Amino acid sequence: MSSSLTHKPAWQALMQHAAELRSSHLAELFAADAGRFDSLHRTFGPLLFDFSKQRLDARTLPLLFDLAAEQGLAEHMSELFSGAAVNPSEGRAAMHWALRLPAEHGCVLAGEDINAQVQAQLQRMDDIVQKVRSGQWRGATGEAITDVVNIGVGGSDLGPLMVTEALTDSRPANDSPLRVHFASTMDGSQVSQLLGGLNPHATLFIISSKSFSTIDTLSNAATARGWLERELGELPGLLACHFIGVSAAAERMMEWGIAPANQLALWEWVGGRFSLWSAIGLPIALSIGMAGFRELLAGAHAMDEHFRQTPWADNLPVLLGLIGIWNTNMLGINAHAVLPYDGRLKELPNYLEQLEMESNGKSVNLAGDTVDYATCPIVWGTIGPNAQHAFYQLLHQGTEPVTCDFIVPARRYREAQHSLAVAELRAQHELALANCLAQSRLLALGDAAVEDADTLPRNRRYRGNQPSSTLLLDELTPYSLGALIALYEHKVFVQSVIWEINPFDQWGVEMGKRIAVDALACIRGDIKRLPGADASTAGLLARIMAGSA
Known part of the structure; x- marks a missing residue:
């Protein structure tokens, strides 16, 4: 360029x-x-x-x-839809469009049948949606699920929240009374307010994080887990009955305690802000039903084809x-x-x-x-x-x-x-x-x-x-x-x-989160002084520490 x-x-x-x-x-x-x-x-x-x-x-x-x-727009469009690495800083394709392909369309990337993988995850979503919306999915004490809380941030929150709110009138007639909620803020204000009004026996949590390492999301998830354990006790199968994970990091989900049967997969070629079409959209499907979710995908695919042709x-x-x-x-x-x-x-x-x-x-x-x-x-x-x-x-x-x-x-x-x-x-x-x-x-x-x-x-x-x-x-x-x-x-x-820029990375988001690690250690007393702190940050930390003494 x-x-x-x-x-x-x-x-x-x-x-x-x-x-x-x-x-x-x-x-x-x-x-x-x-x-x-x-x-x-x-x-x-x-x-x-x-x-x-x-x-x-x-x-x-x-x-x-x-x-x-x-500027070569036609050529760049062809690269996008061919699965080329249009995200050069991370060496990745950007194939959110593949998430809404019809089942009969072929899509092979590096020898892998991408659409077959997508359709398999959609079927797993369908199975979960049917069980939860029909009352077959039960909490650890045997009660049917009445409330679902999606725990995520950024693309794992904004897209599902927006679509769920927008399609409130699209729920089928005589629909399930299932209520879907969202918690994203790292300060715990949303999750604490939600938990105060929910029945732990009948609440299902979705932990949505592509990396399954986002501190905002994991902090809220830990709070939800602690609430369940305090309210219900450490019952056998508690996590299996009350937590679903959506991530590209299966091992991290396992380490957290989410069994493979409760895991839904993402792929590295799905950017967070383009991910509502994937299993990240599970709250949408739970709210409006899987048929409605597939209609959402169909509308997006129609626009993809319009854009291409x-x-x-x-x-x-x-x-x-x-x-x-x-x-x-x-x-x-x-x-x-x-x-x-x-x-x-x-x-x-x-x-x-x-x-x-x-x-x-x-x-x-x-x-x-x-x-x-x-x-x-x-x-x-x-x-x-x-x-x-x-x-x-x-x-x-x-x-x-x-x-x-x-x-x-x-x-x-x-x-x-x-x-x-x-x-x-x-x-x-x-x-x-x-x-x-x-x-x-x-x-x-x-x-x-x-x-x-x-x-x-x-x-x-x-x-x-x-x-x-x-x-x-x-x-x-x-x-x-x-x-x-x-x-x-x-x-x-x-x-x-x-x-002439890359729209599929977001390095500006990352460094502030890294710097926050040292600030957190200082606030929690693990270190006495923040290395290289400017006068403003040092003064604010001193005030915070004085108030917590």
Whole structure:
């Protein structure tokens, strides 16, 4: 890879185009082109991607495609889907896409039938799900499991939590009353609150950790184990009845006490933040059933095939990724808000924060050189209706440009799934839809969307010209959610190719955890002084130690 990305012809052409377009306002672009939506939206399956409110014109996409071609996007896509070592710093493939292949598809890597291994683990998941959801899985004292606690962190928590929350309405009719909970924080606050309200006789724990060495996860697992032993005593088979492990480290699971029958496998080619499609997704399957989980996989696989086969001009991940490049690098917008207008998607912004910033938050390229251009923007967000009462003030009238993704299902409450009247719930969904459309319109058009805006005082005017995209789902289902998540996964890959960085490692996460080992030894009194401590850390440690004396 060349380290002179910003000097390449396609990059320079885009910078020149951006300079020419920067003075144009979205209100002017819409006024000049009545067919703007028709030409600047695409559909795939249950998704409609509207990017007509982005600050671009008919010249922009061809120039972005030139950049993608110059950066070898097609070749990199082929490498990704061939099982090549696209994670060079760790010498690994990145084959999360293989986790959602249909059973009949072949996938051989280094002489191993990868899909056969995946299907075998899915069948083991299916067996566990059937036993737990039917009440056949019993605790050590013979009670059926009523509550499942997933203990994990990062990708072992955020993905399963997000999908489980999003698909609460997708549980089968007359479903099992099984409740699924999540604990991730290393300070023990989540697990302690959960345990206080659970029945130890009927609680099953899933310990999810690719390495089975993550201190956050193992600390919570030890707390859960201690709680069970105190409440139930050290009964024969206690761990076998109350703990399942999901990891790529079978020996470490065994050492902890999880028998092979209760182990589910991962592979080194599955990155944590791309792992919800694997056995890490067991909490999802326990919540919505295995049939629903397979629908989730099917939606993601459909997006994989769309990404692989569709020309760039109609390819949703390519378009989403390249438009992000345009905003970040050509327009200089370094903040991006994710705004779902559906309470079931409340965890989606947190999930995408990790997916995008842990993947592409890099400043060294594949050649080992420091980059001289922006990479991943700051990503944040929350449920849109709540955000309207929190940070939309900054979006509308602040000094910072921000791009936004509005995400909303077109239909909801088609059946009487709730105790409330369907008409009342549909009215609330219509209110959410109206606000989603209104907010994106005002952000784009500014005063042009307001009647008699020129008569208002300056503090009540709206500058507009804030770019946004809208992802409209037909309905929020396992299939459409699977497609949506895979869309963002491939967006991240597209952008990594343009930026010439590795999206599949995360060395920035590691060193702080290593340094914490010495700090922990100091706090626990194993060492008297932290080696090489700066004045701030030393002062804080002294205060902590004085309070614990």
